[in-house]
Amino acid sequence: MKLTKAQRSTLHAMFGGRCAYCGEPLGERWHADHVLPVERKLQHVRGKGLVPTGELYRPENDTIANLMPACPPCNIDKHMMSLEDWRGKLSRSLDVLARSQPTYRHARRFGLLQETPKLITFYFERVAQPEAA
Numbered sequence: 001m002k003l004t005k006a007q008r009s010t011l012h013a014m015f016g017g018r019c020a021y022c023g024e025p026l027g028e029r030w031h032a033d034h035v036l037p038v039e040r041k042l043q044h045v046r047g048k049g050l051v052p053t054g055e056l057y058r059p060e061n062d063t064i065a066n067l068m069p070a071c072p073p074c075n076i077d078k079h080m081m082s083l084e085d086w087r088g089k090l091s092r093s094l095d096v097l098a099r100s101q102p103t104y105r106h107a108r109r110f111g112l113l114q115e116t117p118k119l120i121t122f123y124f125e126r127v128a129q130p131e132a133a
């Protein structure tokens with residue numbers, strides 16, 4: 001859905017100008033993320049690869065109530081995942097790094113890292129229920 005300037009401004013202010021997921025300031029090129037994915041239909045275009053057709057597999061999810069302000073890295077990483085699928089992917093980040101990045105394994109082996117595995121809590125969840133200090 002194409003947002004009006006007023007809708008986009010309201011969405012931007014939803015979490016004080018911060019990404020709903022990581023809490024970083026949004027910056028100028030922020031995204032309106034569909035919490036429940038809309039799953040864009042893609043078609044292969046010669047010389048361009050896969051290109052969105054403009055059609056959605058789940059048009060029922062294309063509503064203002066289903067949008068969250070997101071920084072581009074969060075929106076791109078979440079892609080078409082549900083929140084719980086993305087939370088699971090993020091929770092496995094240390095394992096993925098250890099498996100795929102020799103530099104990470106060396107840093108771990110030589111004690112340069114302090115890993116803090118924990119349940120991923122999104123910014124919008126933290127501001128709704130602040131953790132006890």
Ligand SMILES: [Zn+2]
Pocket residue numbers: 019020021022023024070071072073074075
């Ligand atoms: Zn973010």
